[in-house]
Amino acid sequence: MPVRDHIRDQFVLSLGRYGRPRMTKDLKELGRQVGHRPVGRLTKENGIQVKQNKKIMATTDGNYCLNVAAHLLNLDVHAAAPNQK
Numbered sequence: 467m468p469v470r471d472h473i474r475d476q477f478v479l480s481l482g483r484y485g486r487p488r489m490t491k492d493l494k495e496l497g498r499q500v501g502h503r504p505v506g507r508l509t510k511e512n513g514i515q516v517k518q519n520k521k522i523m524a525t526t527d528g529n530y531c532l533n534v535a536a537h538l539l540n541l542d543v544h545a546a547a548p549n550q551k
Contacts, residue, residue, distance in 0.1 A: 469493065469500060470508050477514050485509075485516040 467475075473489055484492070486506045493500045509515075 469498060469505075470512065472496075472498075473505065473508055473514065474512055477509075477512075482517040 472493065476484055476489060476492055480488075486502055486509060489509065490500060490502050490505045493505065
């Protein structure tokens with residue numbers, strides 16, 4: 467099987483997640499002598515682009531369904547001695 471066909475098949479099997487480094491590693495495991503640059507060129511010629519994961523930004527949700535605990539210190543931050551609050 468030509469390298470181009472193998473790259474296309476592995477891309478489909480990986481659900482669009484295999485990029486140039488993984489493709490190169492996979493081809494080398496099969497005994498093919500290829501480098502990153504030729505694999506990158508072949509992926510570009512075949513119109514293969516890796517789907518990158520979107521990073522989810524952690525935010526605070528202000529819509530709480532439970533009661534918020536009372537603030538027990540009442541902002542009195544002065545202590546008479548260490549470990550009193």
